[in-house]
Amino acid sequence: MVTIDFSDLKPIKNSTDRIPAIGLGTWKIGGNFVPDYSKDTLWIDALRYGIEYSIEKIGFALIDTAELYGAGHSEELVGEAIKDFPRERVFIVTKVKSENLRYERVIRSAKASLERLKTNYIDLYLVHWPNPRIPLSETMRALEKLYNEGIVRYIGVSNFDVRLMEEARTYLSVTDIIVNQIKYSLLDRHAEKEIIPYCQKEKIIVMAYTPLEHGKVLRLEIIRKLAEKYGRSPAQIALNWLISKPLIVTIPKAEKKKHIKENIDTMGWRLHEEDVKLLDELNVRKIGRS
Numbered sequence: 321m322v323t324i325d326f327s328d329l330k331p332i333k334n335s336t337d338r339i340p341a342i343g344l345g346t347w348k349i350g351g352n353f354v355p356d357y358s359k360d361t362l363w364i365d366a367l368r369y370g371i372e373y374s375i376e377k378i379g380f381a382l383i384d385t386a387e388l389y390g391a392g393h394s395e396e397l398v399g400e401a402i403k404d405f406p407r408e409r410v411f412i413v414t415k416v417k418s419e420n421l422r423y424e425r426v427i428r429s430a431k432a433s434l435e436r437l438k439t440n441y442i443d444l445y446l447v448h449w450p451n452p453r454i455p456l457s458e459t460m461r462a463l464e465k466l467y468n469e470g471i472v473r474y475i476g477v478s479n480f481d482v483r484l485m486e487e488a489r490t491y492l493s494v495t496d497i498i499v500n501q502i503k504y505s506l507l508d509r510h511a512e513k514e515i516i517p518y519c520q521k522e523k524i525i526v527m528a529y530t531p532l533e534h535g536k537v538l539r540l541e542i543i544r545k546l547a548e549k550y551g552r553s554p555a556q557i558a559l560n561w562l563i564s565k566p567l568i569v570t571i572p573k574a575e576k577k578k579h580i581k582e583n584i585d586t587m588g589w590r591l592h593e594e595d596v597k598l599l600d601e602l603n604v605r606k607i608g609r610s
């Protein structure tokens with residue numbers, strides 16, 4: 321029996337659906353820019369473990385992948401891993417890469433992702449990076465067509481600034497973007513200046529990527545001290561700080577089961593307000609909010 325803490329399920333704009341505050345990132349699972357098949361068994365096992373544990377903990381699992389990752393192999397591994405679970409328990413995010421943002425290519429990319437994921441719908445389809453050489457109107461029209469056809473349930477963007485988010489939204493008539501996936505961590509606060517305030521005002525979820533800065537945040541003295549105070553791991557402190565904020569979810573990548581468990585166990589409790597503030601202030605003093 322799962323007791324779900326609703327503060328760990330962040331609400332989707334104009335919907336009664338919610339997504340888990342902590343998801344499973346997959347960059348480098350299945351290769352970087354070319355496929356890597358060398359650890360398939362380990363990766364599928366790790367993904368299954370994460371999905372199972374997340375469903376047990378919060379009722380759902382969130383997975384972030386992209387057609388770019390391992391040139392599609394990451395999606396294939398996700399497709400293999402989700403097979404044993406009820407489809408509606410897994411919220412799959414995938415992305416169309418910036419070379420494929422022409423209308424027909426967006427449609428083709430989404431269908432190719434479906435094949436690799438072995439599913440008949442994508443929960444959330446994101447524009448991976450903006451491409452100034454392709455009119456955004458074309459891309460957004462294609463996303464809306466995929467939405468109208470039920471191929472994608474929700475649409476969103478990644479690495480978009482406020483001006484581009486605003487522009488993207490003007491091309492939509494029946495739906496809206498529900499997520500902007502951006503780099504955001506204790507050590508990278510650029511998004512706090514404009515993107516996060518805009519998203520919070522517009523009820524758009526901010527999906528924070530590289531939340532651990534590949535391990536760099538774990539070495540901060542304050543993180544280690546708080547880890548000791550709470551009896552939690554440094555990663556859990558850094559991730560909990562992110563998800564303590566409204567409409568922020570995060571997708572750490574982990575392939576070690578110990579890390580996966582630790583990350584999912586970041587849900588179900590919260591740092592005290594004064595410690596959240598302490599971490600809020602950390603960067604203001606040390607590196608500024610440039």
Ligand SMILES: NC(=O)c1ccc[n+]([C@@H]2O[C@H](COP(=O)([O-])OP(=O)(O)OC[C@H]3O[C@@H](n4cnc5c(N)ncnc54)[C@H](OP(=O)(O)O)[C@@H]3O)[C@@H](O)[C@H]2O)c1
Nearest residue numbers: 345346347529530531532533534555572573574575576579
């Ligand atoms: N939209 C975009 O442009 C974009 C860009 C970058 C990333 N992303 C997405 O965001 C995800 C996360 O970002 P990222 O992969 O760049 O970096 P990250 O999540 O900050 O760091 C991943 C590294 O942290 C380690 N780690 C994970 N959990 C840990 C824990 N509890 N304790 C100690 N170490 C831990 C992992 O180790 P192990 O793997 O060995 O367990 C891995 O080496 C990606 O996988 C991808 O899905 C999106």
